[in-house]
Amino acid sequence: MASLKELKGRIASVKSTQKITKAKQMVASAKLRKAQAAAEAARPYAHRLERVMASLGSKVAISDSSPKLLAGTGKDQVHLIIVASSDRGLCGAFNSNIVKAARVKARELEAAGKTVRFYLVGRKGRAVIVREYPKQVDGYFDTTALRSQGFAEAQSIAAELIAMYERGQFDVAHLFYSKFRSALVQEPVGKQIIPVAIPTGDAPATNAAMEYEPDEEEILTELLxxxxxxQIFGALLENAASEQGASMTAMDNATRNAGELINDLTIVYNRTRQAAITTELIEIIAGAEAL
Amino acid sequence: MALQFELVTPEKLVRSEAVHMVVVPGSEGEFGVLEGHTPLMSTMRNGLVMIYKTDGAQPETIAIEGGFAEVNERGLTILAERVIG
Structure with a gap:
């Protein structure tokens, strides 16, 4: 059995851990609200863009002359996997879930005889991927210096990806991130972003007499x-919200576990103290009787 | 006679209101949109969007950067890359 002093030390250390997890939980829940609001504010634009794409996509036939971003490179050999993770830890299995989903996809593609390359966003997912696929990482976008990931970052990531695509460094790109369902549920998802998949079904039927300025092709070229x-911006925002949600849940659990541990340790501590007092008393009484 | 006007950027929905007329800086020249405008889609250059709340009122201007405008039977939607100021 541990001595009284040791027990006291352990209780103190668990208490200070609990303080940290509690603070982190509160920070995460405050940040979650902001991240969630940002993700929601971005939805109208994405929604409308999708609608416009759908109505354009139904007009323009895919031919050899259509932009590469839409028609693809004509090959299906090199796949680029973009993994968006967070920069900070203390958020449970958030990052490992994203990496796991990406790895499953990578294995699947490799089994099918494709070449897999990686492009990484965020610090936490990087170490794992670099360790496993050291020679297959093509790029890394550093977000550690930023307080929040905004549209400018999404733009520079997209510009870099499109430049890589134009140089023929890959044929298909998949983006992996975590979709925010609720504070408790974050779902790692992967989707193809290059070549652009034209959304279908939502196209308004009454735009037969639509006028285009300059013309459909040119608008589409600019739109792609x-x-x-x-897509990347949306993923970054979803990721930010998911990270805070995951962090909140993980830290809530950690705080509760620390509380339980403190209770258990306190009981052991009190018992041990009581036992020590009893032993001492018996010794004194026995000593007095012997006289 | 009101035109349903929406101005959206990737970061947020900037405006959603009923107005009289909006002048859009299209890439091939400015054009005004009133209610009942023919369906149109145009890219935009950087410039000023002018919003006329009522007929003959002083226009409110919003500076935008790139993007495109769509007019359909529901009204005018401007998807701008960025709103300045």
């Missing part, structure tokens, strides 16, 4: 890179 940017 923007679509990639928006």
């Amino acid at each position: 890179p923007r679509n990639v940017t928006i």
Whole structure:
């Protein structure tokens, strides 16, 4: 059995851990509200862009002359996997879930004989991927210096990706991030962002007499890179909200566990103290009787 | 006679209101949109969007950067890359 002094030390250390997890939990819940609001504010634009894309997509036939972002490179060999993770830890299995989803996809593609390359956003996912696929990482976008990931970052990521695509460094790009369902549920998802998939079904039927300025093709050409940017921006925002949600949940659990541990340790501490007092008393009484 | 006007950026929905007329800086020249405008889609250059709340009122201007405008039977939607100021 541990001595009284040791027990006291352990209780103190668990208490200070609990303070940290509690603080982190409160910070996360405050940040979550902000991140969630940002993610919601970005939805109208994404929604409308999708509608416009859908109505354009139904007009323009895919041919050899259509932009590469839409028609693809004609090959399906090199796949780029973009993994968006967070920069900070203390958020439970958030990052490892994203990485796991990306890895499953990578294995699947490799089993099918494809070449897999990686492009990484965020610090936490980086270490794992670099360790596993040291020679296959093509790029890394550093977000550690930023307080929040905004549209400008999404733009520079998209610009870099499109430049890589134009140089023929990959044929298909998949983006992996965590979708925010609620503070308790974050779902790692992967979707193809290049070549751009034209959303279907939502196209308004009454736009037969739509006029275009300049013309459909040119508008589409301008729209496609923007679509990639928006997809990435949306992913970054979802990720930010998910990270805070995951962090909040994980820290809530940690705080509760620390509380339980403190209770258990306190009981052991009190018992031990009581036992020590009893032993001491018996010794004194026995000593007095012997006289 | 009101035109349903929406101005959206990737970061947020900036405006959503009923107005009289909006002048849009299209890439091939400015054009005004009133209610009942023919369906149109145009790219935009950087410039000023002018919003006329009522007929003959002083226009309110918003500086935007790039993007495109869509007019359909529901009204005018401007998807701007960025709103300045």
